[in-house]
Amino acid sequence: xxxxxDYLLAVEDLTxxxxxxxxxxxxxxxxxxxxxxxxxxxxxxxxxxLLDLICGKTKASTGSIKFKGQELTSLPEHRIxxxxxxxxxQTPSIYEALxxxxxxxxxxxxxxxxxxxxxxxxxxxxxxxxxxVAESIFLTDLLDTEAGLLSHGQKQWLEIGMLLxxxxxxxxxxxxxxxxxxxxxxQTAELLNRIAKGRSVIVIEHDMNFVESIAHKVTVxxxxxxLAEGDMKTVQADPRVIEVYLGH
Amino acid sequence: xxxxxxxxxxxxxxGGVLILAALILVVLPALMxxxxxNLAGRYxxxxxxxxxxxxxxxxxxxxxxxQGIFFGIGGYAMAMFLKLxxxxxxxxxxxxxxxxxxxxxxxxxxxxxxxxxxxxxLVFTLFAILTLPALFAWIIGTAMFKRRVSGVYxxxxxxxxxxxxxxxxxxxxxxxxxxxxxTDLRTLKGWDIRTDEALFILYYVNAVLLIGAVxxxxxxxxxxxxxxxxxxxxxxxxxxxxxxxxxxxxxxVFCVAALMSGxxxxxxxxxxxxxxxxxxxxxxxxxxxxxxxxxxxxSLLGAVYGALLVSYARTMVAEAYPQLWLFVIGGVFxxxxxxxxxxxxxxxxxxxxxxxxxxMSRFRKPEAPVSKTLDAPTTESTEVQR
Numbered sequence: 001x002x003x004x005x006d007y008l009l010a011v012e013d014l015t016x017x018x019x020x021x022x023x024x025x026x027x028x029x030x031x032x033x034x035x036x037x038x039x040x041x042x043x044x045x046x047x048x049x050l051l052d053l054i055c056g057k058t059k060a061s062t063g064s065i066k067f068k069g070q071e072l073t074s075l076p077e078h079r080i081x082x083x084x085x086x087x088x089x090q091t092p093s094i095y096e097a098l099x100x101x102x103x104x105x106x107x108x109x110x111x112x113x114x115x116x117x118x119x120x121x122x123x124x125x126x127x128x129x130x131x132x133v134a135e136s137i138f139l140t141d142l143l144d145t146e147a148g149l150l151s152h153g154q155k156q157w158l159e160i161g162m163l164l165x166x167x168x169x170x171x172x173x174x175x176x177x178x179x180x181x182x183x184x185x186x187q188t189a190e191l192l193n194r195i196a197k198g199r200s201v202i203v204i205e206h207d208m209n210f211v212e213s214i215a216h217k218v219t220v221x222x223x224x225x226x227l228a229e230g231d232m233k234t235v236q237a238d239p240r241v242i243e244v245y246l247g248h
Numbered sequence: 249x250x251x252x253x254x255x256x257x258x259x260x261x262x263g264g265v266l267i268l269a270a271l272i273l274v275v276l277p278a279l280m281x282x283x284x285x286n287l288a289g290r291y292x293x294x295x296x297x298x299x300x301x302x303x304x305x306x307x308x309x310x311x312x313x314x315q316g317i318f319f320g321i322g323g324y325a326m327a328m329f330l331k332l333x334x335x336x337x338x339x340x341x342x343x344x345x346x347x348x349x350x351x352x353x354x355x356x357x358x359x360x361x362x363x364x365x366x367x368x369x370l371v372f373t374l375f376a377i378l379t380l381p382a383l384f385a386w387i388i389g390t391a392m393f394k395r396r397v398s399g400v401y402x403x404x405x406x407x408x409x410x411x412x413x414x415x416x417x418x419x420x421x422x423x424x425x426x427x428x429x430x431t432d433l434r435t436l437k438g439w440d441i442r443t444d445e446a447l448f449i450l451y452y453v454n455a456v457l458l459i460g461a462v463x464x465x466x467x468x469x470x471x472x473x474x475x476x477x478x479x480x481x482x483x484x485x486x487x488x489x490x491x492x493x494x495x496x497x498x499x500x501v502f503c504v505a506a507l508m509s510g511x512x513x514x515x516x517x518x519x520x521x522x523x524x525x526x527x528x529x530x531x532x533x534x535x536x537x538x539x540x541x542x543x544x545x546x547s548l549l550g551a552v553y554g555a556l557l558v559s560y561a562r563t564m565v566a567e568a569y570p571q572l573w574l575f576v577i578g579g580v581f582x583x584x585x586x587x588x589x590x591x592x593x594x595x596x597x598x599x600x601x602x603x604x605x606x607x608m609s610r611f612r613k614p615e616a617p618v619s620k621t622l623d624a625p626t627t628e629s630t631e632v633q634r
Binding site for chain 2 (some may be wrong): 086105111
């Protein structure tokens, strides 16, 4: 029997039910170190719920989620972040009243306690790191712009940047290119491939062209269970996948 | 220290602080007789609560309709000390039990209750004023925010606690002075607080402490904590999933607001010479929120002006038509919410500031653009939802 500590993330026998409806049903799901995994599936397959469970937004009914051997299901959300899990939400979730720079600063992984935040110093190191991240998410020129004024695509990038500055070992992105232009999608694919070098990434996405441009390994969810898993070609050729998802 | 100063100076708010300081330290004392000044001092003791509410409600999204709790704790702590000093055996020799406060004697209490004992000490009293409100806020805040109770539910619970507190005070007449409150306060360590000179000095102590509270608020808002506060108000989930224990951040700002309210309460007692449940009940607790709303809930300075103006209006209206006040204040609140959600500060930023800036820039050499202050309302859309 292989031990699940070999994986960065090991989800085992995970079930969550909402009023009897099993959104995730006895799911086993493993992500390796430095792996980029794409999760696809029809609406209501449980993709977002899976991310919610991993980051602690939703509590599991039964089952376990182990990250680097540490059980996540019993940890409060902020501890899961401290453990090294970052989560991007489906709709861009940024602080619109703050500037891009302030958004990144708030996400900086220091001063996470009340007094830590009160006496947090904007050192050169902090400024350098913010500028570095801003450059990677194509927002260098907009650092002092109020985040509420950014375009939809730029907001998506900013949220990715807010996660990058935390330097998580596992990054979870829920539909990162939704609502983006073709050009923005290309830039995002490039960004994701760059990000994925140093860490594991889980991406939920509907856009098959985009999935092809980034995917190494694809997991297809259907009704809370895994329908198929493998590289893009195998999955696309799987008759069951075509039946429930790709055929539409 | 230099760093701290430059942080405050770097904000545009400092000019506003200087104007406020000039107004309450120079202009008001110069123009007013001692009775009027004492009245202004009373209003300024309410301003502490309003400043605290700007922090907790305006920036942190923690709306408390129960700031009277903390104003009351500070005020009663001070009143208990002063009452004990006024109840020395000599001046209470006609009582059945000399040496205890008169209302206890009327209620057939023959010994000082245990929780009154420590208030014989001024040091303990001052310590209590600075810690008890915050401690109480910490207990309420931890109990609520750790369970993710927030928004309107939190507001209702704070309101309920105010009611409980006032009922408790009124019901335990022998221990608390009941509905009359603690009255007939005379001296502070032998210093008569009822003389004109004392009232004048107390006004200044109050004013200086208030400016200190505003500066403390400005400093807190200038730190990373201040940004997180705004972030939390607008997108609590994102803050949580950026690795912050949101509950702790809310508890802290609630404690800061309580601390300020407690100091205000103590200054009220000193300047007015009594403390009673009518000062801390539901209506005053809601009035505190209206002070902050009228002044502008995103403006620490606006809160002070809001407290001054609304309180002054209250005195005017209540003298002429006592029944009318509640309707007036309700109308004012609705008008502010509908037409000026950022209060006076919002109106100033929108209409007056561009002119002031234009006027000032004629005298100034062009310089680097000043970074936008947080006082300015930014995104209406995220705001209005709250």
